[in-house]
Amino acid sequence: MSLHSTFEGWRDFRLAAENLAIGRSGRALTADLSFSLAGGEALVVTGSNGAGKSTLLRTLAGLLPSLAGTIRVSGDGIEVGDPPGLFAHYLGHADGMKSGLTVRENLDFWAAMLGRQGSSAEAALAAVDLPHVADFPAGYLSAGQKRRVALARLLVARRPLWLLDEPTTALDVAAQQRFAGIMRAHLDNGGIVVAATHSPLGLEGARELRIEAQRARGATA
């Protein structure tokens, strides 16, 4: 894809979780989660409300401490013991946009802050079909447009692991299909997608991890 024309992809990037127990405030939601993902693989996390999908993603990002078990990333240029969060994009319920700054300022800021410059803000906005909003204050955008700018953030800084919490919230059908294409391009580059969702993402061959509160389940192929 043209987005990554000069970029050769990640080599041997892997994410592995072993006997992971997740929870909040020391209270376990799920224990004994084990899965291993290689570059190019996607994992869809499903489960009822409150089962711990968001908690799992936040734990993988390093935003919450895990109660037990290990999370490891490995690959080219990654040292043993590097925190996985440094290689992760996290897309949560909030979009991480400052309404007082323009869309371009927001994206340029995150590109500098998250490191490893990817596409320019213009190219990333074109990829989410919002080329005309670059100089608008982010506060003027609709919920769906804000979401698409948040998705454009995934492109302005290159990080191999995408942790997406309900990424398609507020997106229309066309934007969902566009985003499926962006995710496929990321997987083709050797990246990994872990997404918590209730709706289908349009990723063929994605593995599914079903989380049930207070019950341990492993990943199924």
Added chain:
Amino acid sequence: MKSPLAALLLRELRLARRIGGGAAIGVVFFLILVTIVPFAIGPDLNLLSRIGPAILWIAALLATLLGQDRLFQSDHEDGSLDLLRLSDAPLELIVAIKCIAHWIATCLPLVVAAPFFGLMLAMDATALAGTTATLLVGTPALTFLGAIGAALTASMRRGGLLSAILILPMAIPVLIFGVSAASAASGGTIPFATPLLVLAGLSLAAMALAPFAAAAALRGMGD
């Protein structure tokens, strides 16, 4: 490519300047506090010029507290804080940069305005210069201490009052040495430099230690 910390500093300064940033509110609040005092105390010029440094310091302290609670709260609400934590830059440095930007946007205008507002309190030139110098040296301590309170209350709505209650006791030493240095500038038994150096020490200590405390509070917040 810009360095992450330079980008953060630029973003914070931009946000402070734009609508809703509230940088100018601090100076206006400072002006109002300084204006109210002569009305309350009465037009006794000798009394006003004697307590002028103290009034400027208390007004500066209250004006710094105003808006300080938003330091991390707004980033927490819009999800930016999660993303900042995924940056290569350590959270302690991010906290320090945010404090520096906050100081430039809200405290530096107070320092610049102080000599003009001091005129309304019938302070003479040496007292004005002394008070301005102590505010310049002492306000970084207030900002960095305030960051601890802001970090502890970042996830609370209307956490501003709680933050103020947590921080004001810690600000007392800053106030004592700030006012005593400012008073020493216009005469007295102690030399100006002694309390000023203690004040500088307090600021340096707050700048060195507060980012660690605030970063620890922010890390523990989601848990």
